[in-house]
Amino acid sequence: MSGAEVIVQVLADEGVGVLFGYSGGAILPVYDAVFRHNAEHPRADGNEAMRLVVPANEQGAGFMAAGYARASGRVGVAIVTSGPGATNMVTPVRDSMADSVPLVVICGQVGTAAIGSDAFQEAPVSNIMGACAKHVFLVTDATQLEATVRTAFTLARSGRPGPVVVDVPKDVQNAALPWHGSGELLLAGYRARLRAVEQSVLGDADCGAFFAALMRAERPLIYAGGGVIAAEASAALRAFVDEFGLPVTTTLMGLGSFDSTAPLALHLLGMHGTAYANYAVEDCDFVLALGARFDDRVAGVPDKFAPRAKFIAQLDIDPSEIGKVKPADWHHVGPLRRALERLTAYGRAHGMRPKLGAWHAHVAELKRVHAMNYDRASTLIQPYAVIEAINRHAQGNAIVSTGVGQHQMWAAQYFDFRAPRRWLTSGSMGTMGFGLPAAIGAQFAHPGKLVIDIDGDASIRMNIGELETVTTYGLPLKVVVLNNVGDGMVRQWQKLYFKGRFASSDKSLHRKDFVRAAQADGFAWAQRLERHDALEATIAAFLAFDGPAFLEVMIDPDAGVYPMVGPGASYAQMITGDFIASRAAPAAREPSTSNMF
Structure with a gap:
């Protein structure tokens, strides 16, 4: 078998049914091997044995693989080319490491003889990813390829899960290799530590x-x-x-x-x-x-x-x-x-x-006295009311993905979560642009489930190109953009701690028409909600639509995330806002030396 065929066969043996990635010169042998594998292993239901999902950007591929892993509990797999393909994966890899998400990322690399020569689309993946991933392999000995890829899966899912990167030079992908069908690298130290923990x-x-x-x-x-x-x-x-x-x-x-x-x-x-x-x-x-x-x-x-x-x-x-x-x-x-x-x-x-x-x-x-609450008499659309309306339909059973910002916190606070793996969010890294591609990965993991991306107007911009991925693959994904015309969480901090100086966070001069963008990418159902009295009917129609649906909601731009524990404060000093009962005076709203954003 060629090295590329070895990689694909290990993926098949690991039960991988969905891959996410973007092609390029240094990874073409693997992509060709996937194509041939699917042709040689037709399925009775007409689907490919190993479906390859192509995003708009490699970062999208990484977050799709992460969303797939978070929603399913299985190892997510992304395959990208060398150079910029690999460096575009850095953020998803670090994000997955920070949140303990099992990924295997296979990167193409220039030929072994060209490594270190600044060859076309070369990047020092081992150096770059070494600080971000659970482990990184650079395969320069082709005879170790099979064992290395198989070991990557063991590392990704064992102990505390995390992302493992396998950097494979193009000549290793093309090398003729014997197929063994079993065997992993020794990794004696890791396995001894793992065994001690697992047997405790x-x-x-x-x-x-x-x-x-x-x-x-x-x-x-x-x-x-x-x-x-x-x-x-x-x-x-x-x-x-x-x-x-x-x-x-x-x-x-x-x-x-x-x-x-x-x-x-x-x-x-x-x-x-x-x-x-x-x-x-x-x-x-x-x-x-x-x-x-x-x-x-x-x-x-x-x-x-x-x-x-x-x-x-x-x-x-x-x-x-x-x-x-x-x-x-x-x-x-x-x-x-x-x-x-x-x-x-x-x-x-x-x-x-x-x-x-x-x-x-x-x-x-x-729970009774300090219940979550907000201005229910406002004539402006309150983001909390949007989440509550969606929650009434979902009843804690939808898979909810989010971007990062105020909308993320509102979703966390006002949705019910009745079971694990129905909440997908970038926790430790707080990566804007996570929500949409992660939701796509989750929808591939659970084709028959309701998957909703709750996003913000600033966060979705980061990976808005993935709207086309939704329609390309006919996913019934529901995308909600809570539009407060800016970086809401940053503005909240600027209001509280920087005397309302909204440096760079006000997007009122931007001219993005999200509905037209969704329509341009093939969303047959794409609407903007601007009237409070149309909320319930619009949410019902949005969720009932049989196919991809996009809803932009123009929310109260002054809506804040409360409660909030300010920098340097204790829980006893948290700011609860105007509508949640507090039992103590909030901490003084002065600039702090705390690193907690």
């Missing part, structure tokens, strides 16, 4: 120490992160909560790990978390952190996070996260699902029943 179990003493602290607690709280979803541990979390009654609040990446409509759900915590979740964190005396890293958007000023917590327990697959930000009084490094199941079984067997009636009543009162 909670003993009776560990479980006993955990429950001794829990039974002393009066106000215990679970802080669930994206690691719960990555570990497929949502069912185990629900079983634990059903048994012991701990309320649950989730990070942005953890949304969906616990049914947000459940009585003990506190929804989102953190900088733009619900007021009642943040107040519960202020009040709790025991924190169980599950697959969460106490990042700056949640912990803010670490010393002020959960100030009354006498005991912090932490479960994670990554030993580097233990105690990194907040010291842990008890911890376990290992597979999260197995650890939760073990704790549940131990607690049940030993009759552990925390008496939390007063705490449950307190949490219910927090």
